[in-house]
Amino acid sequence: MSEATQGYAFGLIAIGAIIILSVVIRFASAKISLPVVVGYVLTGIVFSLIDAETELVSNTVRHGFGFLAEIGVIAILFRVGLESDLESLFKVLGKAFIVFISNFVVAGALGIAAILMFTDFGIVAALFVGAALSATSVGVSTAMWRDAGVLETTSGALLVDVAELDDISAIIVLGLLFTLVPLMNGSGDASIALALANESAVLLLKLGLFLAACYLFTRYLEEPLVGLFRTLDPQFGPMLFAFGMALLVAAAADLLGFSLAIGAMFAGLAFSSPPTDRLVNHAFEQIYLLFSPFFFVSIGLAADVSAMSGAFALGGLLLVVAVAGKVLGTGLPILWLGPPGQSWLFGMSMVPRAEIALIVMSYGLSLGSWAVPPELYGAMLIVSLATCIIGPLAVTQLLRKSDLTKL
Numbered sequence: 001m002s003e004a005t006q007g008y009a010f011g012l013i014a015i016g017a018i019i020i021l022s023v024v025i026r027f028a029s030a031k032i033s034l035p036v037v038v039g040y041v042l043t044g045i046v047f048s049l050i051d052a053e054t055e056l057v058s059n060t061v062r063h064g065f066g067f068l069a070e071i072g073v074i075a076i077l078f079r080v081g082l083e084s085d086l087e088s089l090f091k092v093l094g095k096a097f098i099v100f101i102s103n104f105v106v107a108g109a110l111g112i113a114a115i116l117m118f119t120d121f122g123i124v125a126a127l128f129v130g131a132a133l134s135a136t137s138v139g140v141s142t143a144m145w146r147d148a149g150v151l152e153t154t155s156g157a158l159l160v161d162v163a164e165l166d167d168i169s170a171i172i173v174l175g176l177l178f179t180l181v182p183l184m185n186g187s188g189d190a191s192i193a194l195a196l197a198n199e200s201a202v203l204l205l206k207l208g209l210f211l212a213a214c215y216l217f218t219r220y221l222e223e224p225l226v227g228l229f230r231t232l233d234p235q236f237g238p239m240l241f242a243f244g245m246a247l248l249v250a251a252a253a254d255l256l257g258f259s260l261a262i263g264a265m266f267a268g269l270a271f272s273s274p275p276t277d278r279l280v281n282h283a284f285e286q287i288y289l290l291f292s293p294f295f296f297v298s299i300g301l302a303a304d305v306s307a308m309s310g311a312f313a314l315g316g317l318l319l320v321v322a323v324a325g326k327v328l329g330t331g332l333p334i335l336w337l338g339p340p341g342q343s344w345l346f347g348m349s350m351v352p353r354a355e356i357a358l359i360v361m362s363y364g365l366s367l368g369s370w371a372v373p374p375e376l377y378g379a380m381l382i383v384s385l386a387t388c389i390i391g392p393l394a395v396t397q398l399l400r401k402s403d404l405t406k407l
Helices: 003-031 036-054 059-082 086-091 093-118 123-134 138-147 154-184 190-232 237-255 260-270 276-302 312-337 343-349 355-367 374-401
Strands: none
Touching: 003 036, 003 059, 003 276, 036 276, 036 374, 059 154, 059 237, 059 260, 059 276, 059 355, 093 123, 093 154, 093 312, 123 154, 123 312, 123 355, 123 374, 138 374, 154 190, 154 260, 154 355, 190 237, 190 260, 190 276, 237 260, 237 276, 276 355, 276 374, 312 343, 312 374, 343 374, 355 374
């Protein structure tokens, strides 16, 4: 057996193992009431530990994992966009926007300040941490409310809308960072500022054109094309067409200088209006369950275990910042705007950082250690795991103590 063939064999073994383990991890996570993201990332860390001793994960396997992880990112963010209720968003947009601005700014500013004050990683690393901590996890945040039967209330809609605005804005910020940050890895002369200004203007223009194209597709092409593919294949046609378009739109966003993530998010939004969402959402769940684990496992696999051992102190600091940013940023405007007595509940509901935060940090890591050092990446991985445990535990208790008639 050639070395290349052997490499593919190990890759297929790893891929098959992840697909099988994903079922076990989902079952175990449900039994112990923890987000499945935690199980996936811990699996990747275990793989990383095994590889540190055996070196079984070859470059071929890592390349294959990387490709599947990119598809996983698209599947994750396409689903976030697909499940967004734009009509509900507009109903409570005023209150949601005030809460969003507060928690986005406070959480992001505290993250940036913590890196600049307590580390020497520099402004680029601080910007990535700020963007990561400004986001939340829609799936983790809403799961406890759904289990308590209060997600469909007005307050539940407010929570979902704020979380979605968080994630959409974080992805837009990521697109800006991914384009502009490489320019900041220069000598620091005055021309850098001019280059940044020029690139920012070009990027915003391209983003405007990209969003306009997405709107025109949604307005004039989405319904007839979905109908055509439903005629060709009533069971799977709409879902396969939608996911194929998600891949194409994500690739277009990447070619335009944004990221795959921002393209996938807006592709999901393009298909989120009824009746298309009903035709696509249920069937798409199978694609999501197949590909999303590879992203989270790759997050753990990419972690430098030796660097993580020295990242617990920084991770503890950033964990305090992560919790404080959302509790203050979300809780204070809720204290003012209402619903009454629910500021702690809303604040802790926004604490989990999973998909978007990990996507932001993994993109920073891909630029090199000058942007996101391995120690910082490990610290943020600790933050993500911890918030996905602390948030659900706290919210479950707060929901039990709350007067749900006020929600």
